[in-house]
Amino acid sequence: MQKYNILQVVKYLETLVKIPSPTGFTQKVQNFLCQNAESKKISYKETRKGSILYEFSGSKHNKKNIMIASHVDTLGAVVCQVEKDLLRLSSIGGYPLIYVIGDYCIVHTLEGKEYTGTILPDNPAAHVNKDLKNNTTLSFENIHLRMDLPLQKKQTLKDHVQNGSFVSFDPHFHHTNGFIKSRHLDDKASAATMLYIADLLKDDPALLDSLKANVYLYFNVTEETSQGVAGFPEIDELLVMDMGCVGKNLEGNEYSVSICMKDSHGPYHYGMTKKLIDLAKKNKIPHVVDIFPFYGSDGSMALQSGKDIQVALIGPGVSASHGYERTHEKGLLATLQLTLAYLI
Ligand SMILES: [Zn+2]
Structure with missing residues:
Protein backbone atom coordinates (compact mmCIF):
# COMPACT_ATOMS: atom_id res chain seq x y z
CA MET A 1 0.00 0.00 0.00
CA LEU A 75 -16.40 21.01 23.95
CA GLY A 76 -16.13 24.24 25.89
CA ALA A 77 -18.15 26.58 28.06
CA VAL A 78 -19.78 29.98 28.11
CA VAL A 79 -19.81 32.52 30.94
CA CYS A 80 -23.28 32.58 32.54
CA GLN A 81 -22.60 34.70 35.63
CA VAL A 82 -19.93 37.27 36.48
CA GLU A 83 -19.26 37.63 40.17
CA LYS A 84 -16.88 40.14 41.74
CA ASP A 85 -13.73 38.11 41.13
CA LEU A 86 -14.82 34.86 39.50
CA LEU A 87 -16.89 33.57 36.61
CA ARG A 88 -19.62 30.93 36.57
CA LEU A 89 -19.92 28.68 33.55
CA SER A 90 -22.48 26.85 31.50
CA SER A 91 -21.24 23.83 29.55
CA ILE A 92 -21.05 23.49 25.78
CA GLY A 93 -21.23 19.82 24.89
CA GLY A 94 -21.29 17.01 27.46
CA TYR A 95 -18.29 16.19 29.63
CA PRO A 96 -17.56 14.93 33.14
CA LEU A 97 -16.43 17.83 35.34
CA ILE A 98 -13.48 15.84 36.71
CA TYR A 99 -11.94 16.37 33.27
CA VAL A 100 -11.97 20.16 33.47
CA ILE A 101 -11.10 20.82 37.10
CA GLY A 102 -7.66 22.37 37.27
CA ASP A 103 -7.56 23.01 33.55
CA TYR A 104 -6.23 26.15 31.98
CA CYS A 105 -8.57 27.94 29.62
CA ILE A 106 -9.11 31.14 27.66
CA VAL A 107 -12.02 33.55 28.11
CA HIS A 108 -12.97 35.18 24.81
CA THR A 109 -14.79 38.41 25.68
CA LEU A 110 -17.52 39.93 23.53
CA GLU A 111 -15.11 42.83 22.84
CA GLY A 112 -12.63 40.41 21.28
CA LYS A 113 -10.16 40.32 24.16
CA GLU A 114 -8.68 37.08 25.49
CA TYR A 115 -7.83 36.34 29.12
CA THR A 116 -6.35 33.14 30.46
CA GLY A 117 -7.81 31.42 33.49
CA THR A 118 -8.16 28.20 35.47
CA ILE A 119 -11.27 26.15 36.26
CA LEU A 120 -11.43 25.36 39.98
CA PRO A 121 -13.77 24.03 42.64
CA ASP A 122 -15.14 26.71 44.96
CA ASN A 123 -12.95 27.41 48.02
CA PRO A 124 -10.07 25.64 46.20
CA ALA A 125 -7.13 25.88 48.64
CA ALA A 126 -6.30 22.56 50.32
CA HIS A 127 -4.76 24.52 53.24
CA VAL A 128 -8.03 26.32 53.80
CA ASN A 129 -10.75 23.86 52.86
CA LYS A 130 -10.37 20.54 54.72
CA ASP A 131 -13.37 19.03 52.90
CA LEU A 132 -11.81 19.50 49.47
CA LYS A 133 -10.36 16.00 49.25
CA ASN A 134 -13.76 14.47 49.94
CA ASN A 135 -15.59 16.64 47.48
CA THR A 136 -17.04 14.23 44.96
CA THR A 137 -20.14 16.16 44.03
CA LEU A 138 -18.83 18.52 41.39
CA SER A 139 -21.45 20.54 39.54
CA PHE A 140 -21.52 23.79 37.61
CA GLU A 141 -22.94 25.37 40.79
CA ASN A 142 -19.79 24.70 42.82
CA ILE A 143 -17.01 25.26 40.31
CA HIS A 144 -15.78 28.54 38.87
CA LEU A 145 -13.28 30.12 36.53
CA ARG A 146 -10.44 32.12 38.09
CA MET A 147 -9.44 34.69 35.50
CA ASP A 148 -5.86 35.97 35.30
CA LEU A 149 -6.69 39.66 35.47
CA PRO A 150 -5.42 41.84 38.30
CA LEU A 151 -8.26 44.04 39.52
CA GLN A 152 -7.75 47.61 40.75
CA LYS A 153 -9.58 48.74 43.88
CA LYS A 154 -13.32 49.14 43.27
CA GLN A 155 -13.04 47.24 39.99
CA THR A 156 -14.90 43.97 39.48
CA LEU A 157 -14.69 41.41 36.67
CA LYS A 158 -17.96 42.87 35.34
CA ASP A 159 -15.90 45.81 34.11
CA HIS A 160 -14.12 43.40 31.73
CA VAL A 161 -16.28 40.36 31.02
CA GLN A 162 -19.95 39.89 30.18
CA ASN A 163 -22.23 36.90 30.21
CA GLY A 164 -22.06 35.18 26.83
CA SER A 165 -18.26 35.23 26.61
CA PHE A 166 -17.03 31.88 25.33
CA VAL A 167 -14.45 29.75 27.12
CA SER A 168 -12.07 27.38 25.35
CA PHE A 169 -9.99 24.71 27.09
CA ASP A 170 -6.23 24.46 26.75
CA PRO A 171 -5.60 21.48 24.44
CA HIS A 172 -2.31 20.37 26.10
CA PHE A 173 -1.02 19.00 22.80
CA HIS A 174 1.86 16.51 23.05
CA HIS A 175 3.30 14.20 20.38
CA THR A 176 5.41 11.49 21.97
CA ASN A 177 6.38 7.91 20.97
CA GLY A 178 3.83 8.00 18.18
CA PHE A 179 1.06 8.99 20.59
CA ILE A 180 -0.84 12.22 20.22
CA LYS A 181 -2.14 13.43 23.57
CA SER A 182 -4.47 16.37 23.40
CA ARG A 183 -7.96 17.58 24.05
ZN1 LIG B 1 -17.11 13.86 17.90
Whole structure:
Protein backbone atom coordinates (compact mmCIF):
# COMPACT_ATOMS: atom_id res chain seq x y z
CA MET A 1 0.00 0.00 0.00
CA GLN A 2 1.10 3.54 -0.75
CA LYS A 3 3.20 5.39 1.81
CA TYR A 4 1.57 8.37 3.46
CA ASN A 5 3.18 11.17 5.41
CA ILE A 6 1.38 10.69 8.70
CA LEU A 7 3.50 13.42 10.30
CA GLN A 8 1.72 15.90 8.05
CA VAL A 9 -1.60 14.69 9.49
CA VAL A 10 -0.17 15.20 13.00
CA LYS A 11 0.95 18.70 11.98
CA TYR A 12 -2.56 19.56 10.80
CA LEU A 13 -3.91 18.09 14.01
CA GLU A 14 -1.62 20.27 16.15
CA THR A 15 -2.67 23.34 14.16
CA LEU A 16 -6.37 22.52 14.53
CA VAL A 17 -6.39 21.73 18.26
CA LYS A 18 -4.55 24.98 18.97
CA ILE A 19 -7.31 27.02 17.31
CA PRO A 20 -10.03 27.59 19.95
CA SER A 21 -13.40 26.47 18.56
CA PRO A 22 -16.06 25.57 21.15
CA THR A 23 -19.42 25.02 19.40
CA GLY A 24 -20.97 28.41 18.78
CA PHE A 25 -17.60 30.18 18.63
CA THR A 26 -15.90 28.66 15.60
CA GLN A 27 -15.06 31.64 13.40
CA LYS A 28 -11.30 31.21 13.77
CA VAL A 29 -11.27 27.60 12.64
CA GLN A 30 -13.67 28.44 9.79
CA ASN A 31 -11.22 31.15 8.67
CA PHE A 32 -8.36 28.67 8.80
CA LEU A 33 -10.24 26.14 6.66
CA CYS A 34 -11.22 28.82 4.11
CA GLN A 35 -7.69 30.20 3.90
CA ASN A 36 -6.29 26.69 3.52
CA ALA A 37 -8.64 26.05 0.59
CA GLU A 38 -7.87 29.40 -1.02
CA SER A 39 -4.11 29.01 -0.74
CA LYS A 40 -4.32 25.58 -2.41
CA LYS A 41 -7.00 26.56 -4.92
CA ILE A 42 -9.44 23.98 -3.59
CA SER A 43 -13.03 24.74 -4.55
CA TYR A 44 -15.05 25.27 -1.35
CA LYS A 45 -18.12 26.85 0.11
CA GLU A 46 -19.21 28.00 3.54
CA THR A 47 -22.72 27.12 4.72
CA ARG A 48 -24.93 29.71 6.39
CA LYS A 49 -24.18 28.16 9.78
CA GLY A 50 -20.44 28.24 9.09
CA SER A 51 -19.52 24.70 8.14
CA ILE A 52 -16.94 24.42 5.37
CA LEU A 53 -17.31 22.14 2.37
CA TYR A 54 -14.38 21.25 0.08
CA GLU A 55 -15.44 19.97 -3.35
CA PHE A 56 -13.59 17.51 -5.58
CA SER A 57 -15.13 16.37 -8.82
CA GLY A 58 -13.55 13.29 -10.29
CA SER A 59 -12.79 13.81 -13.96
CA LYS A 60 -14.97 10.90 -15.09
CA HIS A 61 -18.16 12.91 -14.67
CA ASN A 62 -19.23 10.64 -11.86
CA LYS A 63 -22.92 10.31 -11.27
CA LYS A 64 -22.51 9.44 -7.61
CA ASN A 65 -21.78 11.88 -4.79
CA ILE A 66 -20.06 10.88 -1.57
CA MET A 67 -19.62 13.19 1.36
CA ILE A 68 -17.10 12.65 4.13
CA ALA A 69 -17.83 14.61 7.27
CA SER A 70 -15.89 15.37 10.42
CA HIS A 71 -16.31 18.15 12.95
CA VAL A 72 -14.02 20.94 14.07
CA ASP A 73 -16.17 22.31 16.88
CA THR A 74 -15.24 21.19 20.38
CA LEU A 75 -16.40 21.01 23.95
CA GLY A 76 -16.13 24.24 25.89
CA ALA A 77 -18.15 26.58 28.06
CA VAL A 78 -19.78 29.98 28.11
CA VAL A 79 -19.81 32.52 30.94
CA CYS A 80 -23.28 32.58 32.54
CA GLN A 81 -22.60 34.70 35.63
CA VAL A 82 -19.93 37.27 36.48
CA GLU A 83 -19.26 37.63 40.17
CA LYS A 84 -16.88 40.14 41.74
CA ASP A 85 -13.73 38.11 41.13
CA LEU A 86 -14.82 34.86 39.50
CA LEU A 87 -16.89 33.57 36.61
CA ARG A 88 -19.62 30.93 36.57
CA LEU A 89 -19.92 28.68 33.55
CA SER A 90 -22.48 26.85 31.50
CA SER A 91 -21.24 23.83 29.55
CA ILE A 92 -21.05 23.49 25.78
CA GLY A 93 -21.23 19.82 24.89
CA GLY A 94 -21.29 17.01 27.46
CA TYR A 95 -18.29 16.19 29.63
CA PRO A 96 -17.56 14.93 33.14
CA LEU A 97 -16.43 17.83 35.34
CA ILE A 98 -13.48 15.84 36.71
CA TYR A 99 -11.94 16.37 33.27
CA VAL A 100 -11.97 20.16 33.47
CA ILE A 101 -11.10 20.82 37.10
CA GLY A 102 -7.66 22.37 37.27
CA ASP A 103 -7.56 23.01 33.55
CA TYR A 104 -6.23 26.15 31.98
CA CYS A 105 -8.57 27.94 29.62
CA ILE A 106 -9.11 31.14 27.66
CA VAL A 107 -12.02 33.55 28.11
CA HIS A 108 -12.97 35.18 24.81
CA THR A 109 -14.79 38.41 25.68
CA LEU A 110 -17.52 39.93 23.53
CA GLU A 111 -15.11 42.83 22.84
CA GLY A 112 -12.63 40.41 21.28
CA LYS A 113 -10.16 40.32 24.16
CA GLU A 114 -8.68 37.08 25.49
CA TYR A 115 -7.83 36.34 29.12
CA THR A 116 -6.35 33.14 30.46
CA GLY A 117 -7.81 31.42 33.49
CA THR A 118 -8.16 28.20 35.47
CA ILE A 119 -11.27 26.15 36.26
CA LEU A 120 -11.43 25.36 39.98
CA PRO A 121 -13.77 24.03 42.64
CA ASP A 122 -15.14 26.71 44.96
CA ASN A 123 -12.95 27.41 48.02
CA PRO A 124 -10.07 25.64 46.20
CA ALA A 125 -7.13 25.88 48.64
CA ALA A 126 -6.30 22.56 50.32
CA HIS A 127 -4.76 24.52 53.24
CA VAL A 128 -8.03 26.32 53.80
CA ASN A 129 -10.75 23.86 52.86
CA LYS A 130 -10.37 20.54 54.72
CA ASP A 131 -13.37 19.03 52.90
CA LEU A 132 -11.81 19.50 49.47
CA LYS A 133 -10.36 16.00 49.25
CA ASN A 134 -13.76 14.47 49.94
CA ASN A 135 -15.59 16.64 47.48
CA THR A 136 -17.04 14.23 44.96
CA THR A 137 -20.14 16.16 44.03
CA LEU A 138 -18.83 18.52 41.39
CA SER A 139 -21.45 20.54 39.54
CA PHE A 140 -21.52 23.79 37.61
CA GLU A 141 -22.94 25.37 40.79
CA ASN A 142 -19.79 24.70 42.82
CA ILE A 143 -17.01 25.26 40.31
CA HIS A 144 -15.78 28.54 38.87
CA LEU A 145 -13.28 30.12 36.53
CA ARG A 146 -10.44 32.12 38.09
CA MET A 147 -9.44 34.69 35.50
CA ASP A 148 -5.86 35.97 35.30
CA LEU A 149 -6.69 39.66 35.47
CA PRO A 150 -5.42 41.84 38.30
CA LEU A 151 -8.26 44.04 39.52
CA GLN A 152 -7.75 47.61 40.75
CA LYS A 153 -9.58 48.74 43.88
CA LYS A 154 -13.32 49.14 43.27
CA GLN A 155 -13.04 47.24 39.99
CA THR A 156 -14.90 43.97 39.48
CA LEU A 157 -14.69 41.41 36.67
CA LYS A 158 -17.96 42.87 35.34
CA ASP A 159 -15.90 45.81 34.11
CA HIS A 160 -14.12 43.40 31.73
CA VAL A 161 -16.28 40.36 31.02
CA GLN A 162 -19.95 39.89 30.18
CA ASN A 163 -22.23 36.90 30.21
CA GLY A 164 -22.06 35.18 26.83
CA SER A 165 -18.26 35.23 26.61
CA PHE A 166 -17.03 31.88 25.33
CA VAL A 167 -14.45 29.75 27.12
CA SER A 168 -12.07 27.38 25.35
CA PHE A 169 -9.99 24.71 27.09
CA ASP A 170 -6.23 24.46 26.75
CA PRO A 171 -5.60 21.48 24.44
CA HIS A 172 -2.31 20.37 26.10
CA PHE A 173 -1.02 19.00 22.80
CA HIS A 174 1.86 16.51 23.05
CA HIS A 175 3.30 14.20 20.38
CA THR A 176 5.41 11.49 21.97
CA ASN A 177 6.38 7.91 20.97
CA GLY A 178 3.83 8.00 18.18
CA PHE A 179 1.06 8.99 20.59
CA ILE A 180 -0.84 12.22 20.22
CA LYS A 181 -2.14 13.43 23.57
CA SER A 182 -4.47 16.37 23.40
CA ARG A 183 -7.96 17.58 24.05
CA HIS A 184 -10.28 17.75 21.08
CA LEU A 185 -8.91 14.72 19.21
CA ASP A 186 -12.68 14.25 18.98
CA ASP A 187 -12.93 15.18 16.24
CA LYS A 188 -9.97 17.18 15.05
CA ALA A 189 -8.02 13.94 14.53
CA SER A 190 -10.48 13.11 11.73
CA ALA A 191 -10.57 16.69 10.45
CA ALA A 192 -6.75 16.67 10.20
CA THR A 193 -6.96 13.43 8.23
CA MET A 194 -9.51 15.07 5.90
CA LEU A 195 -7.18 18.04 5.35
CA TYR A 196 -4.45 15.59 4.35
CA ILE A 197 -6.87 13.79 1.99
CA ALA A 198 -7.67 17.20 0.43
CA ASP A 199 -3.94 17.72 -0.21
CA LEU A 200 -3.63 14.28 -1.81
CA LEU A 201 -6.61 14.91 -4.09
CA LYS A 202 -5.28 18.34 -5.00
CA ASP A 203 -1.71 17.24 -5.69
CA ASP A 204 -2.27 13.88 -7.37
CA PRO A 205 -4.31 14.04 -10.61
CA ALA A 206 -4.19 10.24 -10.93
CA LEU A 207 -5.81 9.85 -7.52
CA LEU A 208 -8.45 12.45 -8.37
CA ASP A 209 -9.08 10.59 -11.60
CA SER A 210 -9.54 7.29 -9.80
CA LEU A 211 -12.32 8.55 -7.52
CA LYS A 212 -15.46 6.48 -7.89
CA ALA A 213 -17.64 9.49 -7.09
CA ASN A 214 -17.61 13.24 -6.71
CA VAL A 215 -16.27 13.82 -3.23
CA TYR A 216 -17.24 16.48 -0.73
CA LEU A 217 -15.27 17.00 2.46
CA TYR A 218 -17.54 18.57 5.07
CA PHE A 219 -16.06 20.21 8.17
CA ASN A 220 -18.97 20.64 10.56
CA VAL A 221 -19.01 23.31 13.28
CA THR A 222 -22.08 22.20 15.26
CA GLU A 223 -21.59 18.54 16.13
CA GLU A 224 -21.09 18.72 19.89
CA THR A 225 -24.58 20.21 20.27
CA SER A 226 -26.09 17.45 18.04
CA GLN A 227 -27.22 19.78 15.26
CA GLY A 228 -25.96 17.47 12.53
CA VAL A 229 -24.89 18.47 9.04
CA ALA A 230 -26.86 20.70 6.69
CA GLY A 231 -26.44 22.85 3.62
CA PHE A 232 -24.72 20.28 1.42
CA PRO A 233 -25.54 19.16 -2.13
CA GLU A 234 -27.51 16.04 -3.02
CA ILE A 235 -25.45 13.02 -1.94
CA ASP A 236 -25.78 9.25 -2.11
CA GLU A 237 -23.47 8.27 0.72
CA LEU A 238 -22.25 9.95 3.88
CA LEU A 239 -19.10 8.58 5.46
CA VAL A 240 -18.76 10.15 8.88
CA MET A 241 -15.27 10.26 10.35
CA ASP A 242 -15.50 10.65 14.10
CA MET A 243 -13.56 9.24 17.01
CA GLY A 244 -13.67 5.53 17.72
CA CYS A 245 -14.58 4.56 21.28
CA VAL A 246 -11.93 2.89 23.43
CA GLY A 247 -12.90 1.38 26.76
CA LYS A 248 -14.43 -1.46 28.74
CA ASN A 249 -16.01 -4.25 26.68
CA LEU A 250 -14.98 -2.63 23.37
CA GLU A 251 -12.39 -3.81 20.87
CA GLY A 252 -11.45 -0.27 19.84
CA ASN A 253 -7.87 0.82 20.40
CA GLU A 254 -5.59 3.70 19.53
CA TYR A 255 -3.75 1.76 16.81
CA SER A 256 -6.77 0.89 14.67
CA VAL A 257 -9.64 2.42 12.80
CA SER A 258 -12.97 1.68 14.45
CA ILE A 259 -15.88 0.80 12.19
CA CYS A 260 -19.12 1.43 14.03
CA MET A 261 -22.02 -0.89 13.20
CA LYS A 262 -24.42 0.76 15.68
CA ASP A 263 -24.35 3.61 18.16
CA SER A 264 -26.93 4.60 20.77
CA HIS A 265 -29.21 5.97 18.03
CA GLY A 266 -29.28 2.74 16.03
CA PRO A 267 -27.45 0.87 13.28
CA TYR A 268 -25.62 2.46 10.38
CA HIS A 269 -26.14 1.29 6.78
CA TYR A 270 -25.32 -2.40 6.67
CA GLY A 271 -24.13 -2.61 3.04
CA MET A 272 -21.89 0.44 3.34
CA THR A 273 -20.49 -0.67 6.69
CA LYS A 274 -19.88 -4.22 5.43
CA LYS A 275 -18.04 -2.80 2.44
CA LEU A 276 -15.76 -0.82 4.77
CA ILE A 277 -15.08 -3.97 6.82
CA ASP A 278 -14.28 -5.94 3.64
CA LEU A 279 -11.98 -3.18 2.36
CA ALA A 280 -10.12 -3.07 5.69
CA LYS A 281 -9.65 -6.85 5.57
CA LYS A 282 -8.58 -6.88 1.92
CA ASN A 283 -6.03 -4.08 2.40
CA LYS A 284 -4.82 -5.42 5.78
CA ILE A 285 -5.75 -2.20 7.53
CA PRO A 286 -5.79 -2.55 11.35
CA HIS A 287 -9.47 -2.25 12.22
CA VAL A 288 -12.14 -3.27 14.70
CA VAL A 289 -15.92 -3.41 14.49
CA ASP A 290 -17.69 -2.06 17.56
CA ILE A 291 -21.03 -0.97 18.92
CA PHE A 292 -20.62 2.45 20.56
CA PRO A 293 -22.69 2.49 23.76
CA PHE A 294 -23.15 6.21 24.54
CA TYR A 295 -22.57 7.88 21.24
CA GLY A 296 -24.21 9.94 18.55
CA SER A 297 -22.65 11.42 15.44
CA ASP A 298 -23.44 13.66 12.53
CA GLY A 299 -24.33 10.38 10.82
CA SER A 300 -26.97 9.42 13.37
CA MET A 301 -28.36 12.96 13.21
CA ALA A 302 -28.56 12.77 9.38
CA LEU A 303 -30.46 9.49 9.68
CA GLN A 304 -32.80 10.85 12.34
CA SER A 305 -33.59 13.83 10.13
CA GLY A 306 -35.01 11.31 7.66
CA LYS A 307 -32.50 11.79 4.86
CA ASP A 308 -32.55 9.10 2.15
CA ILE A 309 -28.81 8.48 2.14
CA GLN A 310 -26.54 5.64 3.14
CA VAL A 311 -24.49 6.45 6.22
CA ALA A 312 -21.50 4.78 7.85
CA LEU A 313 -19.17 5.79 10.66
CA ILE A 314 -15.43 5.22 11.07
CA GLY A 315 -12.68 6.88 13.07
CA PRO A 316 -9.39 6.47 14.91
CA GLY A 317 -9.59 4.94 18.38
CA VAL A 318 -9.41 7.71 20.97
CA SER A 319 -8.74 6.88 24.61
CA ALA A 320 -10.42 8.80 27.50
CA SER A 321 -12.81 10.61 25.17
CA HIS A 322 -14.16 14.03 26.18
CA GLY A 323 -11.33 14.09 28.73
CA TYR A 324 -7.54 13.85 28.44
CA GLU A 325 -7.68 12.13 25.09
CA ARG A 326 -4.99 10.16 23.30
CA THR A 327 -4.60 8.38 19.99
CA HIS A 328 -1.67 7.02 17.98
CA GLU A 329 -0.17 7.68 14.55
CA LYS A 330 -1.16 4.11 13.62
CA GLY A 331 -4.82 4.84 14.32
CA LEU A 332 -4.67 7.95 12.16
CA LEU A 333 -2.94 6.02 9.38
CA ALA A 334 -5.51 3.20 9.47
CA THR A 335 -8.35 5.74 9.26
CA LEU A 336 -6.66 7.50 6.35
CA GLN A 337 -6.06 4.24 4.48
CA LEU A 338 -9.60 3.00 4.92
CA THR A 339 -11.13 6.30 3.83
CA LEU A 340 -8.99 6.41 0.68
CA ALA A 341 -9.72 2.75 -0.07
CA TYR A 342 -13.41 3.60 0.11
CA LEU A 343 -13.15 6.53 -2.26
CA ILE A 344 -11.33 4.82 -5.12
ZN1 LIG B 1 -17.11 13.86 17.90
